[in-house]
Amino acid sequence: MLDRLARHRLARHLLIAVVAGAGLVALTYALPPFRNYQLATMAAYLCATAGLTVLVGLSGQLSLGHGALMATGAYACALTSAELGDAGVTAPLLLLGPLVAAIVAAAVVGGVVGLAGARLHGPYLAGLTLTLTIVVPAITTTFADQLGGDQGLSVLVEPAPAGLGIAFPLERWQAWIACTAALLTMLLLANLTGSRFGRELRAVRDDEVAARLAGIDVGRTKVVVFVVSAAAAGLGGGILAVLTQSVSPGAFSLAFSLFLLMAVVIGGTGSLAGAVWGALLLVALPELTALLSDNLATSPRLAERLDGNLSLLVFGLVLIVVTIVLPTGLQGLFSSAAGRLRRPSRPSPVDLTHQPTTDTEPTDAQHTSTP
Amino acid sequence: MHSTRQPLRRPLAAVSSLGLILALGACGGGGDSAASTPGVTADSILVGTHQPLTGPAAAGYSTISPATKAYFDYVNSKGGVHGRKITYKVEDDGYNPATTQTVVRELVLKDKVFAIVNGLGTPTHTGVLDFLKTNKVPDLFVASGSRSWNQPEKYPTTFGFQADYTTEAKVQATYIEQNLPDEKVCFLGQDDDFGQDTLRGLTQILGEDGVAERQTYVTSNTNVAPQIGKLKAAGCEVVALATVPGFTALAVGTAARLEFAPQWISTSVGADYSTVAGALGDAAPLLEGFLSTNYLPSQFDDANPWVSLFKQINTDFNDDAPFTGNTVYGMTVGYLFVQALQQNGKELTRDSLLETIEDGGLDGPGLTALRFSADDHSGYGGAQMAKVTGSSQDYFGPVYTTDDGDTPVTEYTGEPTVPPTDGIPAA
Numbered sequence: 001m002l003d004r005l006a007r008h009r010l011a012r013h014l015l016i017a018v019v020a021g022a023g024l025v026a027l028t029y030a031l032p033p034f035r036n037y038q039l040a041t042m043a044a045y046l047c048a049t050a051g052l053t054v055l056v057g058l059s060g061q062l063s064l065g066h067g068a069l070m071a072t073g074a075y076a077c078a079l080t081s082a083e084l085g086d087a088g089v090t091a092p093l094l095l096l097g098p099l100v101a102a103i104v105a106a107a108v109v110g111g112v113v114g115l116a117g118a119r120l121h122g123p124y125l126a127g128l129t130l131t132l133t134i135v136v137p138a139i140t141t142t143f144a145d146q147l148g149g150d151q152g153l154s155v156l157v158e159p160a161p162a163g164l165g166i167a168f169p170l171e172r173w174q175a176w177i178a179c180t181a182a183l184l185t186m187l188l189l190a191n192l193t194g195s196r197f198g199r200e201l202r203a204v205r206d207d208e209v210a211a212r213l214a215g216i217d218v219g220r221t222k223v224v225v226f227v228v229s230a231a232a233a234g235l236g237g238g239i240l241a242v243l244t245q246s247v248s249p250g251a252f253s254l255a256f257s258l259f260l261l262m263a264v265v266i267g268g269t270g271s272l273a274g275a276v277w278g279a280l281l282l283v284a285l286p287e288l289t290a291l292l293s294d295n296l297a298t299s300p301r302l303a304e305r306l307d308g309n310l311s312l313l314v315f316g317l318v319l320i321v322v323t324i325v326l327p328t329g330l331q332g333l334f335s336s337a338a339g340r341l342r343r344p345s346r347p348s349p350v351d352l353t354h355q356p357t358t359d360t361e362p363t364d365a366q367h368t369s370t371p
Numbered sequence: 372m373h374s375t376r377q378p379l380r381r382p383l384a385a386v387s388s389l390g391l392i393l394a395l396g397a398c399g400g401g402g403d404s405a406a407s408t409p410g411v412t413a414d415s416i417l418v419g420t421h422q423p424l425t426g427p428a429a430a431g432y433s434t435i436s437p438a439t440k441a442y443f444d445y446v447n448s449k450g451g452v453h454g455r456k457i458t459y460k461v462e463d464d465g466y467n468p469a470t471t472q473t474v475v476r477e478l479v480l481k482d483k484v485f486a487i488v489n490g491l492g493t494p495t496h497t498g499v500l501d502f503l504k505t506n507k508v509p510d511l512f513v514a515s516g517s518r519s520w521n522q523p524e525k526y527p528t529t530f531g532f533q534a535d536y537t538t539e540a541k542v543q544a545t546y547i548e549q550n551l552p553d554e555k556v557c558f559l560g561q562d563d564d565f566g567q568d569t570l571r572g573l574t575q576i577l578g579e580d581g582v583a584e585r586q587t588y589v590t591s592n593t594n595v596a597p598q599i600g601k602l603k604a605a606g607c608e609v610v611a612l613a614t615v616p617g618f619t620a621l622a623v624g625t626a627a628r629l630e631f632a633p634q635w636i637s638t639s640v641g642a643d644y645s646t647v648a649g650a651l652g653d654a655a656p657l658l659e660g661f662l663s664t665n666y667l668p669s670q671f672d673d674a675n676p677w678v679s680l681f682k683q684i685n686t687d688f689n690d691d692a693p694f695t696g697n698t699v700y701g702m703t704v705g706y707l708f709v710q711a712l713q714q715n716g717k718e719l720t721r722d723s724l725l726e727t728i729e730d731g732g733l734d735g736p737g738l739t740a741l742r743f744s745a746d747d748h749s750g751y752g753g754a755q756m757a758k759v760t761g762s763s764q765d766y767f768g769p770v771y772t773t774d775d776g777d778t779p780v781t782e783y784t785g786e787p788t789v790p791p792t793d794g795i796p797a798a
Contacts, residue, residue, distance in 0.1 A: 032480070032481075033480040034476060034477060034480035034481035037476055037480060137589070137591050137592075141562065141589045141591075141592070144562050144587075148563075149494075149562040149563055149589055150468070150494050150562065150563060150589045150590060150591055151468060151493070151494035151497055151498075151562075151563040151564070152468055152494070152498065154497075154498065154501065159505070170505060171480065244469070244472040244498070245498075245501050245502065246468065246472065246498040248467075248468040248469055248494070248498065249591070250467035250468050250469040250470065250591075251467075251468075251469030251472075252469075
């Protein structure tokens with residue numbers, strides 16, 4: 001019975017992924033190049049926010065180091081692409097090889113951190129992962145010969161396959177790559193969190209002692225989820241490197257790691273659909289604030305001062321407002337709005353956003369605010 | 372049947388609403404017909420740039436783009452170029468290569484600029500070379516002296532502007548060889564092509580052993596005490612700098628605190644007196660005797676007709692902002708771009724402008740000639756020594772010319788240029 005249900009879920013997730021994929025392909029044809037680039041960036045961020053929301057929301061482990069894990073993936077991608085390029089390898093291996101390397105490298109780093117992190121709680125784990133983020137610029141500077149210092153490395157990227165036509169814009173091709181990666185990540189994470197492992201995660205998050213009594217290996221569960229989350233972040237970083245054809249430490253600052261976490265909280269901790277809103281926010285907010293500062297600022301000098309700083313301020317304010325007004329994030333708001341619209345109806349059906357353990361969802365917010 | 376359709380509705384709604392949001396946002400971008408040249412209409416030209424208006428390199432450099440814009444406004448006030456007025460869109464990248472990636476894509480893909488003019492920074496601009504090449508965007512007068520801009524085979528649309536760092540360093544090394552022959556020469560440079568190209572020029576003249584202690588810094592770390600400490604411990608008497616202005620001030624200030632007073636000698640980009648003295652504040656007298664090279668006229672040289680022209684434009688079109696070396700720099704960029712447009716004629720395409728520049732007709736206020744040709748995309752080809760005395764930075768000695776290769780350093784024999792009477796280059 002359980003087995004049949006699980007298979008049922010997989011089919012449903014696959015169906016959603018295919019439909020979303022088709023919608024995205026249509027979207028990339030409708031969008032001009034710059035919007036496609038933004039869509040691709042959003043998809044790259046989504047890989048990371050989806051992994052992070054599972055880690056923070058479902059396993060209760062707080063990571064401030066996902067920017068660093070993305071950097072790990074991005075650098076692994078750049079180094080591998082340079083090696084493969086030197087060896088004369090061409091597409092599609094020149095694209096897939098570096099991305100696999102990105103996933104593996106980030107997963108290895110995630111495994112090491114996860115092993116240490118499984119013994120730590122709350123602020124101590126946050127501190128450990130924070131260190132990871134801070135150390136990134138120092139590492140790239142120390143090994144400047146290999147990693148290129150502040151200037152970073154360039155990533156070898158081939159244009160869209162000739163079969164798509166000469167006039168096929170690079171940005172649309174990039175959007176396809178990034179969206180494929182994001183959909184795969186979402187699909188895997190949705191299945192994982194809906195599976196037995198997902199229930200173990202929630203059990204560990206809610207009460208470690210009880211989980212242990214129920215026969216769950218708490219340490220193993222924590223390490224595995226950290227590795228999965230890190231691998232997702234690594235893929236996101238690798239995609240980002242492919243998009244910008246370069247990687248530099250400035251892209252993975254401490255502020256960026258904090259932004260990732262904020263995006264997850266604003267979107268709705270523990271919710272994969274919320275991760276989509278978070279990723280959208282990460283791309284849209286800087287642009288909106290730039291627009292705002294252009295219109296608000298009366299003098300060029302004021303605009304100059306606002307330009308770099310306003311997005312930080314607005315992001316912070318949005319976070320505070322969301323935490324107070326919508327403890328379950330944007331997705332919580334949309335879910336309840338959708339629920340009201342549908343009333344009266346039968347019990348809410350199971351889907352991507354509503355896991356079988358719907359009743360535990362309100363506790364997600366409490367969990368993220370306590371560590 | 373019903374139960375399988377129901378759960379799909381929400382993700383579908385999310386995807387389609389997302390599409391709507393993005394498509395709505397896209398409407399603002401507008402579209403242009405494939406036949407026309409991006410950014411060019413019958414009465415306007417849109418060009419863009421990325422500049423460090425904030426961040427570690429903002430000191431001094433943030434005043435370059437307003438100066439360029441002031442020159443464009445001056446030209447616009449006289450009717451523009453071939454009837455077209457120039458709009459200069461400046462994007463702040465905070466000297467962060469990752470941000471440069473985003474803002475340059477925004478300029479090219481969304482704003483559809485005709486060209487990128489004077490994008491600033493070695494680490495920042497290096498990352499967008501491939502992107503600009505792929506999109507065939509003219510990438511003119513890059514604000515950096517890296518040799519990377521001079522690769523016509525690999526990056527046919529990219530042109531330098533400054534005397535490259537290697538050229539400047541070779542002029543400095545020649546001065547050191549002639550005037551400070553027995554001193555121990557050391558080096559402090561930025562940890563990228565800026566530093567490496569400079570070091571390359573120094574060692575080419577002084578020999579590998581001629582530069583004893585070599586230290587590097589990164590702009591993301593504002594503590595240079597360890598590097599300065601090592602230079603002091605090594606007993607350096609001359610320290611050659613490849614630093615942005617903020618780090619020139621940091622180096623000089625930190626050395627003073629460590630009671631270390633070598634002879635400083637800096638490339639032009641880190642040596643603008645007004646900027647560095649401004650950063651040092653009360654400690655500005657530390658700059659007495661500070662040596663540097665430059666390839667543009669000195670801001671203090673009132674007798675130079677270019678300087679008086681630029682001062683007038685600065686008063687009329689730049690809110691009378693402080694007149695510094697960066698102002699001269701920014702206006703020179705504006706002058707060169709307008710000159711290229713004038714020489715190109717009314718029929719303007721991206722390819723035609725590149726060809727015009729490669730024809731080698733540009734000159735401008737520089738102390739030496741520009742080197743542009745089909746197989747040379749580097750900018751000014753020489754420099755002159757300058758020294759800080761009191762609160763002035765005056766040039767002295769001959770103007771030297773050389774290149775980034777093995778060409779020896781020789782005295783420049785060309786005549787200094789004079790600006791056109793109305794300050795706008797002839798067509």
